[in-house]
Amino acid sequence: DSGVTQTPKHLITATGQRVTLRCSPRSGDLSVYWYQQSLDQGLQFLIQYYNGEERAKGNILERFSAQQFPDLHSELNLSSLELGDSALYFCASSERPDRADTQYFGPGTRLTVL
Amino acid sequence: EDKVVQSPLSLVVHEGDTVTLNCSYEVTNFRSLLWYKQEKKAPTFLFMLTSSGIEKKSGRLSSILDKKELFSILNITATQTGDSAVYLCAHTSGTYKYIFGTGTRLKVLA
Numbered sequence: 001d002s003g004v005t006q007t008p009k010h011l012i013t014a015t016g017q018r019v020t021l022r023c024s025p026r027s028g029d030l031s032v033y034w035y036q037q038s039l040d041q042g043l044q045f046l047i048q049y050y051n052g053e054e055r056a057k058g059n060i061l062e063r064f065s066a067q068q069f070p071d072l073h074s075e076l077n078l079s080s081l082e083l084g085d086s087a088l089y090f091c092a093s094s095e096r097p098d099r100a101d102t103q104y105f106g107p108g109t110r111l112t113v114l
Numbered sequence: 115e116d117k118v119v120q121s122p123l124s125l126v127v128h129e130g131d132t133v134t135l136n137c138s139y140e141v142t143n144f145r146s147l148l149w150y151k152q153e154k155k156a157p158t159f160l161f162m163l164t165s166s167g168i169e170k171k172s173g174r175l176s177s178i179l180d181k182k183e184l185f186s187i188l189n190i191t192a193t194q195t196g197d198s199a200v201y202l203c204a205h206t207s208g209t210y211k212y213i214f215g216t217g218t219r220l221k222v223l224a
Contacts, residue, residue: 002156033212043157043202045212056210090156097210100148105156 003027004106006091012112018079021109025072025093031055032074033094033103034066038087049074050097078111086113116141120203120215128223131193135218137203138185145210147179147186150202152217157202160188193222 003026013019025032034046036059045058049068060066063081068074078085088110094103121136139147146164150157161170163179163186170177174193179186190197200217207213 035212042216043204043214045214048210056212058211092156098145100146100206100212101159101162103159105158108156 002104002106004091004093004104006089006106006109008109009107010110010112012114013081014114015081015083017081017113018077019081019111021076021078021089021091021111023074023076023091023093023106025074025091026104029093029095029102029104030072031094031097031099031103032068032072033092034060034074034076035090035092035105036087037090037108038084041087043090046076048097055097081113083113086111116205116207116211116213118203118205118213118215120201120218122218123216124219124221126221126223127193129194131222132189132191133193133220135188135190135201135203135220136185137187137215139203139205139213140184141205141207141213143208144181145206145208148204148206148212149177149186149188150204152200152202153198160201190220193220195222195224198222 005024030051037043046060048056066076088108092105149160161177166181202217204214
């Protein structure tokens with residue numbers, strides 16, 4: 001158990017819908033990361049937050065958005081869902097952005113878009 | 115464009131063999147090179163490398179970085195069936211973006 005929690009574990013929804021994925025970082029970690037892992041694209045970095053502020057942006061689609069709240073939990077919002085958005089979404093946390101060696105991944109949320 | 119290329123894509127060995135996994139990268143503003151192990155769940159961190167020529171070791175695993183030639187290797191000696199996994203290489207840049215390779219799938223046969 002990494003100490004990073006993600007809810008829900010599984011999510012099945014239809015095209016065009018909107019979903020919210022939730023992540024609680026390990027105690028004491030200020031940085032939160034979101035990743036998407038699909039069979040054809042591998043692991044893709046989406047976005048990073050540090051202490052409530054966006055720190056780095058990767059290959060995140062405009063239909064996706066995220067935020068980190070004052071209690072440091074984070075949410076990833078996916079809207080106008082398409083079949084290709086079906087993937088495993090991981091959240092990770094670390095002490096700080098420069099401490100990649102302290103980065104721990106959560107168990108992931110598996111999203112299926114039908 | 116920043117990228118990471120891993121080779122081989124897949125590898126099958128027998129227990130006790132030594133394997134070397136390769137990672138080459140291109141990045142405009144290098145910060146660190148990372149190795150992860152991914153079994154049937156989330157990736158777990160193995161090594162972070164920031165300086166050339168300094169080997170990092172953890173048990174039977176070791177890794178080294180060559181910043182001049184832009185590559186890193188991950189060595190696993192005396193492989194065990196528990197080493198079967200996908201090994202991911204990634205680099206981070208000065209902007210804190212992470213770029214991952216597609217991974218090397220290692221299968222260790224008993």
